[in-house]
Amino acid sequence: MILHSEQPNFERLADWLKESRYTMVLTGAGMSTESGVPDFRSKNGWWQNIDPRTVAAVAALQENYPLFHEFYSRRIKGLEQVKPHQGHYVLSDWQRRGLIQTLATQNVDGLHQHAGSLDVFELHGSIHSVRCHDCEAPAEKTDFLQGIPCRYCSGPLRPDVVLFGEMLPEDVWNAALAAVSRAELLLVIGTSLQVYPVNQLPALTLGRVAILNAEPTEMDSLFDLAIHGQAGNLLQAIDQVLSM
Ligand code: NAD
Ligand code: ZN
Numbered sequence: 001m002i003l004h005s006e007q008p009n010f011e012r013l014a015d016w017l018k019e020s021r022y023t024m025v026l027t028g029a030g031m032s033t034e035s036g037v038p039d040f041r042s043k044n045g046w047w048q049n050i051d052p053r054t055v056a057a058v059a060a061l062q063e064n065y066p067l068f069h070e071f072y073s074r075r076i077k078g079l080e081q082v083k084p085h086q087g088h089y090v091l092s093d094w095q096r097r098g099l100i101q102t103l104a105t106q107n108v109d110g111l112h113q114h115a116g117s118l119d120v121f122e123l124h125g126s127i128h129s130v131r132c133h134d135c136e137a138p139a140e141k142t143d144f145l146q147g148i149p150c151r152y153c154s155g156p157l158r159p160d161v162v163l164f165g166e167m168l169p170e171d172v173w174n175a176a177l178a179a180v181s182r183a184e185l186l187l188v189i190g191t192s193l194q195v196y197p198v199n200q201l202p203a204l205t206l207g208r209v210a211i212l213n214a215e216p217t218e219m220d221s222l223f224d225l226a227i228h229g230q231a232g233n234l235l236q237a238i239d240q241v242l243s244m
Contacts, residue, residue, distance in 0.1 A: 087233075091103060
């Protein structure tokens with residue numbers, strides 16, 4: 001539900017979007033929850049009461065591959081029926097209209113691209129591609145799901161995502177740094193901003209910074225504007241103000 005009292009904030013953000021000549025959007029897991037993809041830090045119903053952050057980690061891949069494999073197999077299969085929500089379509093529309101210049105995401109689910117967004121910076125990789133952990137050779141998703149090892153070196157297959165304990169892909173990260181240094185507006189959506197180094201981006205922005213998130217984050221004081229609510233509803237409300 002959208003609170004009437006938020007209307008002035010929607011108007012402010014809509015004005016900033018129109019004024020900015022270079023806008024970067026940064027999304028996190030909260031962007032996908034309205035499509036039915038669970039985030040990591042909200043508490044409801046994570047699988048087998050395991051903290052996903054301990055499984056989405058290099059240590060789990062190396063020390064408990066069956067658990068790692070089951071976790072990612074479930075995530076891959078769980079995404080098969082998932083569709084973007086209205087908020088994803090608002091962002092792809094804003095990009096087409098020239099209101100957004102760069103869309104960067106921590107999500108690995110591909111929902112922005114599914115909604116038509118182009119040139120998305122996938123800062124944490126994509127769960128839809130698979131590679132060998134040892135020799136990095138690309139592999140088929142079906143091989144991973146069937147538990148088949150790498151055809152070249154017999155190493156363990158894994159989704160091409162950034163695990164806790166790994167560096168971000170250098171080219172994408174450098175492109176994000178370049179974009180943030182140009183941004184006249186950075187709009188952050190649906191992230192707890194607890195994952196380094198992506199959580200450094202708001203402080204590196206010289207322009208305005210705004211956040212849309214279900215709950216306050218520890219970094220809210222860094223922002224010029226923080227609006228709390230569901231990303232899909234908020235984006236649609238701001239989109240309405242833009243077209244008034
Ligand atoms: P997080 O789980 O740490 O935080 C999500 C934030 O989104 C929370 O603050 C929560 O209050 C907020 N939120 C939840 N639903 C929302 C909604 N409908 N509208 C607005 N806000 C909402 O997620 P994170 O900060 O992105 O970090 C988790 C890491 O795990 C990421 O790096 C990502 O790579 C990975 N991850 C990805 C996916 C995905 O691809 N969909 C899902 C889970 C985790
Ligand atoms: Zn290999």
